[in-house]
Amino acid sequence: MIEKDFWYKNAVLYTLDVETFQDSNNDGVGDFRGLISRIDYLATLGINCIWLLPFYPSPNHDNGYDITDYYSVDSRLGNLGDFASFIQAANERGIRVIVDLVINHTSNQHPWFLEARKDKNSPYREYYTWSKEEPKNPEYEPAFKGEDDSIWEYDEVAKEYFLHRFYNHQPDLNLANPMVRKEIHQIMGFWLALGVSGFRVDAAHILVENDDPKDQGEFHDLIEDMREFITSHSRDAILLAEASGPPEVVGKFFKGKERMHMMFNFLLNQHTFHALAIEEAEPIRKGISILPKKDMSSAWLNFLRHHDELNLEDLEKKEQQAVFDKFAPSKDMLIFGRGIKRRLAPMLNGDQRRLELAYSLLFSSPGTPVIQYGAEIGMGDDISLPGRNSVRTAMQWSPERNGGFSEAAPSKLTRPVISQGDYSYKRLNVIQQQCQPGSLLNWMERLIRLRRQCPEVGNGELEVLKVKHKAVLACAYKMVFELVVVHNLGSEECEVELPLLREDNESLIEIFSDSTYDTPKKGEMKLKPYGYRWFRIRKKELRDETVKKKKKTK
Structure with a gap:
């Protein structure tokens, strides 16, 4: 649930x-x-x-x-x-x-900044970070390399430099300020x-x-x-x-x-x-x-x-x-x-x-x-x-x-x-x-x-399964049901073996795939080029464990 x-x-x-x-x-x-x-x-x-x-x-x-x-x-x-x-x-x-x-920042046209740059005594002055001199070795680089050479910009009205981690028209807010x-x-x-x-x-x-x-x-x-x-x-x-x-x-x-x-x-x-x-x-x-x-x-x-x-x-x-x-x-x-x-x-x-x-x-x-x-x-x-x-x-x-x-x-x-x-x-x-x-x-x-019908992906316990093929990714998510998803990232058809699909399952249902495939036999399955297959497995032991938990809750 x-x-x-x-x-x-x-x-x-x-x-x-x-x-x-x-x-x-x-x-x-x-x-x-x-x-x-x-x-x-x-x-x-x-x-x-x-x-x-x-x-x-x-x-x-x-x-x-x-x-x-x-x-x-x-x-x-x-x-x-x-x-x-x-x-x-x-x-x-x-x-x-x-x-x-x-x-992180405002526009330099925001009323806060317009007030801050013209009045040193305004409470909005402390909404931003200022420096009388441009730091020679700033700790950080501009977020967008190549767009600006520095994270400090001189303001002609304030007569000081203001900090901007992004573009120079986006002064950074002083997030340490309680206001x-x-x-x-x-x-x-x-x-x-x-x-x-x-x-x-x-x-x-x-x-x-x-x-x-x-x-x-x-x-x-x-x-x-x-x-x-x-x-x-x-x-x-x-x-x-x-x-x-x-x-x-x-x-x-x-x-x-x-x-x-x-x-x-x-x-x-x-x-x-x-x-x-x-x-x-x-x-x-x-x-x-x-x-x-x-x-x-x-x-x-x-x-x-x-x-x-x-x-x-x-x-x-x-x-x-x-x-x-x-x-x-x-x-x-x-x-x-x-x-x-x-x-x-x-x-x-x-x-x-x-x-x-x-x-x-x-x-x-x-x-x-x-x-x-x-x-x-x-x-x-x-x-x-x-x-x-x-x-x-x-x-x-x-x-x-x-x-x-x-x-x-x-x-x-x-x-x-x-x-x-x-x-x-x-x-x-x-x-x-x-x-x-x-x-x-x-x-x-x-x-x-x-x-939206597979809550296992967002909530289940993930296990990345071992597969003997470099192009194949297989993952299992465990909840009441077990969801197994297999992908072939390669351009060639392949066949892999998944022991998980070979175990004693109460049911094995293929719920989504790129093509029509035969049901895996003894864990062996095929995948077409760039193929994918989603399976829902219900194991007897998982069902029994869920029933026990429900009885204890009652």
């Missing part, structure tokens, strides 16, 4: 940017009314949680992550009434909503009151790094403070950390019950792409083995691609290069010296066999899956667009004008729709795939339904 408070462990998340999803008034910008008009599509897709990218007022120099007001909606996207209507529409369909909490922490509580309380089910905490690994040159220790008490607040103001809202780094760093976010509920699984993500690049299972086994321990209330959020670059900085140089060579053969596909700015479908050459394999791996990885808008139809990218915008083009709904996203002139679109090549909206869109029984969209709907 799954605790209701742990709803996130058996969820399927879908992330989208309101301004690129659906335009309702034909001004070229997606909006909340447009999103509401597509809510039934999301409900029938089967997802039960939406993660919204920033929708707050912003100059939009950093895709909305440069915020000028934490308590409102960008006027291009609608207003707070539209947001409330969206929350209601989602909840009526059993869909929760989590939003971005961007508290700033109080503001964070007020922001969280505001959106919780409007019905959100939690927050994706942006750049969490940077939030806990102390910016004081005299004290470089970390202060995870900030996260613990946020956890205490959200627990006392909501029965089941969550904190989701965007935190990358080696195991010893990210593991700190799962320390006990006082920190994060969920965390992006960057470690497994990077090793999964290494495995897909070399078509061998060992990198995934390695990625699973190095994951930090967590308690039963915590969960990993697994992903393949989302709105940022594919970050590979935690892989060894040789492993990184293998991924670059396979999936980013030209320099214009790389970004920040550490990642790839492409969507998954083009990386896999649009091969549906390999896409299905990749998503089957994602949905059977230990934790909760999230997919990016358009992933369900295999949307492409536009490498000619600057930075991360290459993977943030407008949603492709139909072969109509602008892919059904907007009736506005193409020049007025907030982001262009892909109109040329194999990934053009004229060839690849929702309407087209809904009419094709074998389409990626219809397959994805089945996968999402299946995952």
